Amino acid sequence: MSILERIKQIIKKNKTAQNQIIIKEISKKIAQKEINRENQAVIPENKHVEKRQNGRNIKSKAKSRHSKSGELKNINIEDEIVEFGSWEISEFHVEEKEDILRFHDLGLSPRLMKGIYECEYKYCTPIQQLILPESLKGKDVSGKAQTGTGKTAAFLITLFTRLMNNELSDRKKGTPRALIMAPTRELVIQIEKDARNIGRYCGLTIQSVFGGINYEKQKRQIEQKFIDILVATPGRLLDYKEQQVLDLSAVEILVIDEADRMLDMGFIPDMKKIISAAPPKSKRQTMLFSATLNQDILRLASQWTKDPVSFEVESKEITSENIEQIAYIASDKEKFAIIYNIVSQDMLNRVIIFGNRRDEVARLTDMFKACGLSCGLLSGDVTQSRRIKTLEELRNGTIRILCATDVAARGIHVDGITHVFNYSLPDDPEDYVHRIGRTGRAGEKGVSVIFATEEDSYLIPKIESYTKHKLNYINPEENLVAVPNDLSKILKQFKSGRAGRKKTGSFREKRVKNRKEVSNRRPVKRKK
Template sequence: MDFTSLELPEPVRQGIREAGFVTATPIQEAALPLALKGKDVAGQSQTGTGKTAAFLIAAFTRLLRTPAPAPAAGGATPRVLIIAPTRELTVQIESDARLLGRFTPFRILAVYGGIDYAKQRDALAAGADVLVGTPGRLIDYLKQRVWSPRQVEVLVIDEADRMFDMGFIADLRFILRRLPPPERRQSFLFSATLSFRVLELTWEFMNNPTQITIMPQQKTAERVEQALYHVGREEKFALLLGLLRREGGDRILIFSNTREEARRLEDRLVRNGWETRALTGDVDQKKRLKTLADFKEGRLPILVATDVASRGLHIEAVSHVVNWDLPQDAEDYVHRI
């Protein structure tokens, strides 16, 4: 399906052209016709399938076609609320929203931990049409009445399964219970798996959503050559050094299960002459964003990460993925590679 075949407002068309999109991905082809008719959508699809563009195009179109409500007193009243489980995913969605919404008049803002608290609060208090955030920071500012969910017209819950995995479900419900009722807004939910607990969320907080499942022909990324090495723990590092020397590669992503192991690996690789940085949950946010940007742009050859970096991030042109530790479940393995 070509984007030109959809009835979209001109500012949205311009944003799509500017982003270089021509043909819709399977999730966009399935979700957009329903979303543009105002229906709720619960979609199962992997990271990197274009789901972010699908819900942003639908949200911007709805906002442009619906007159803005009169501004309410006391704090920001966003018309679109996008909730994501991690800071990295929040930053990525904000970046995509700015790109696709470049020609719209809407103010886009992201709130998440690890960045100057007061500065973010002041930016939010000044108002936002599209608010993207992690549950904790959204609740913080909600309790301080910096923003109000009363006028939300479009709700997006991204990586819903990860909300459960990371223990955010009570926070998510706290926010959702304060929104207008499901029939007075449009809602989208995306998840790598539509498990029973994720579906329960859709029944409780959405208005008769249409379920879409986009299952790739193969769940792991295409054209990935996978190799397994049976090796003792004390021999692992020597094998890793040998593989790095033999394989080369300019963007190598190494996964470990714990941040302690990630930091240890970073230290050992640096001492062996490999430029490496670790991306873990306790790294200062500015440093995390810089590390990610350096890796994405090819300035950093090796990134050691915990699973916080493997969900919701789509990094192009990674030459090698190394599972230093095997993940706890098969889903995480799929997301890593």
């Protein structure tokens, strides 16, 4: 029995979410190793092939050509068809509940149901219950929905069902059948990841397109694929379209996610060009989602959709029911100690801390690292490759804390975020809702913490009015505001400006590997 078969048996026995995530990651690594092993098996045959020319030995170029094709194969490793096996829907047992829709009730394909089963979805969220019965009939939908409501799964299930029910034999490379547009790179990456999880047994190819990574490598992926689903940001997609690398004339279903964010970021002119290159709205299905609804969004929805089913999920359903919102009455000096002690004492493993400025979150990142807590940074100063790696580190537990600015707020989609800390409050209460929407996702419980400081207190009434929810005000206990003695010297360096980041962005002090090392640390002397 192969290792992969053993893993499949383990999945059936251990159905917890954490175990399944770990096992899926192991499966990917094993598959990658097997492909690498196949590549290495071919290379030795050509390794010592030499030609005689002018009395010299010249090694054959077969190895380099093979390496290049192997690289392209590895790029598209996740599009390898996953074996469906002998799974039966009867293994996916969900009890009926009054007035709550199950995925079983929607008549979905067994291949899609197996993906839903492994994602541990059981009952439809309110937005899925509103949308899916209509969108699965091919109707357009548009409306208001925050992140964390289950809207991504709603449009992905619609999309997979439509494509599998309408298989095509005559295909062209670089011509997607479904197009999902999102405003940020992080959101594109997350949607692609969700699509691969939900549709892993559907046999459809998925491609993402966004800026910040190698242009030519991404171009080669597009040119060599029969693309079923394309997830993209407007800028890079428009670039490839204008170069005729991508052909949008065969798009059957169009999804526009976070349309209000598209508007805020100035992407609407690009979106109009992209949509004009797709079939007219009478010949495609369109799904439009926005966190807010204003006249501009309603106008766009009327232009891009035909007789849509409208829906609206208010923000109060997210903030008041799923997320416990706490306001600590504290001074600016006490904020770091409170966060540090909550994370340490409660052994939190997946936390996001939001700040208003890049230098603020960068400084917080360095402070947590100096105190022995693994921490990552996400801001406009961070490269795209580093952003992707940091989010993966948060998902797999390599880091416990993520410090981020609002630039990244809507783009962070990581399951299991238990706490969101607002180190400084945003001026716009809508940004506050987007921040805390990183926790309490899809019906799970979460905690949001703000600080009622002298500087930020005037912003709190606006937040309470917008969310229609009264915050829980708490005077922190002494054990939360006290800084451990072994850390006080390190933190003093930050207050005096003696510790921090160089211009290169690296931390002056060495990383703290364990808590014992902290007590032996001495302040770093400033170079003369």
